[in-house]
Amino acid sequence: MRIILAPMEGLADVHLRRLITAQGGFDWSVSEFVRVVDRPYPDRVLYGMCPELMNGGRTDSGTPVRVQLLGSDAEAMAANALRAVELGSYGIDINFGCPSKTVNRRNGGAIMLQEPESLYRVVSAVRAALPTSVVVSAKMRLGFDDTSLMLENAAAIEAAGATELTVHARTRRQGYAPPAHWHELARIREHIRIPLIANGDICSVEDYHRCVAATGTVDVMLGRGAVRMPSLARQIRDNCPQDSPWVSIEPLLNDFWRQLSAVLSPRDRIGRIRQWVNYLRQRHPEAEVLWQLIRQESDIQRLDAVL
Ligand SMILES: Cc1cc2nc3c(=O)[nH]c(=O)nc-3n(C[C@H](O)[C@H](O)[C@H](O)COP(=O)(O)O)c2cc1C
Incomplete structure (x- = not known):
């Protein structure tokens, strides 16, 4: 079982990451996304988005933090990935799920799910830029408008050399509206060999068990559920449904x-x-x-x- 604190731009910043990971139970956390346009950023940008890089790449409680990059310029993504790792990031996560119109208009985030080759291009460039010992993960949704390219997208990410795949069990069109479609994750899990991390609406110990039963994966990423209940990861790990007072x-x-x-x-x-x-x-x-x-x-x- 691996439990990850989700990237949440404008919500799970360095302060909230520190407080939530200090409650225990998390294997790592992912930073808010760094939007890469067409060039390497100066270090201060990476430090600004992920201040934990000044702390050995960990929160105060020792939980590693992985920098998340968003963008479609493969060369610029690779250069920023390498620099983030040199500064101490615990691997690199690539965002293929952001639904924001502004971000999508610039060809970043979920819009790339319409073109599996673009995922392949970016993941391969990032993979090639980093030592093989460094983890490259990707985070995607089930699709843009629908799930028709879901398996192809997952396969492209795997073929490009990603080590792990997190899937938020909704399409971009579905936004954040309940329910999360965990059953789709089972199809993805059967289609790829790299570990699948399930994400979306896991807000209690009971949800965790239902998600495992539906998806067949024990690895999960917790987002808003952990903001509402900072001890959620520990509760899941201890199988303790009793909420913290x-x-x-x-x-x-x-x-x-x-x-x-x-x-x-x-x-x-x-x-x-x-x-x-x-x-x-x-x-x-x-x-x-x-x-x-x-x-x-x-x-x-x-x-x-x-x-
Ligand atoms: C306020 C907010 C900001 C988010 N920012 C990011 C982000 O920067 N990168 C990303 O990959 N996902 C982002 N997400 C999506 C979450 O990581 C997660 O996939 C989604 O909330 C579903 O999981 P949950 O139901 O456990 O919250 C964000 C979600 C919220 C609510």
Whole structure:
């Protein structure tokens, strides 16, 4: 069993990755995507997207972090991949799932699922640029509009030399709307030999077992479920369906709020705390009470007192 913390741009940043991975149970985490256009970035861009590179490529609790790259320029992707690995990234993940119109318009993310050769081109270039000991993984959706190229896309990624494939069990068209179509992952697993990591709507220990039964893979990537319940990976590992009590989450919120004060403007800091509490209230009734207190509060002193 391997459990990975999902990349979540604008949500699972370095601060949340630190807090969530500190709860234990994760084998590694993936950074928010670095959008590669047509050239190598200066190191500060890679450090900015993945500050853990300044910490040996690990979160404070020691969980490795893998830099995720997004783009269709194979040469530029390869150059940035090599630099990220030289700076300490725990392998490279390539994003073929991003549904954003802006990103897709520039031929990056999920749009590439319409053209398996483009996946092959990018993965092979990245693979060729890196020592064979370095892991190259890819993350895709079931397809762009439909699943017609699903198996071909997975096969192209494998043939290009990827070591692992994560699949978010939805097409781009399906966005993030439930349900996740785990049964499709079973077809992909049967079609490839590299390990398949299942992703999408695994939010509880029970979901994990249902996902394993549907897909046949024990490796999973947890996204929003871990934001709502930071101990989710540990619960799955210990097979403990009992949720962590709210008293164990309150100090994390407090820690998050304090951390953000050093790096964000008051406005952004308020936005981030509201964002997380909004996720937490989907799981913890106590967070709903907190949400009502902070949702319209913009006075930092009053928020300090509440948090
Ligand atoms: C706010 C947000 C940001 C995301 N950013 C990324 C990203 O940068 N790279 C990526 O591959 N997937 C990204 N995703 C997709 C997640 O990694 C994951 O595939 C998806 O949320 C489904 O898993 P879940 O149901 O466990 O959340 C993002 C999802 C959300 C909700």
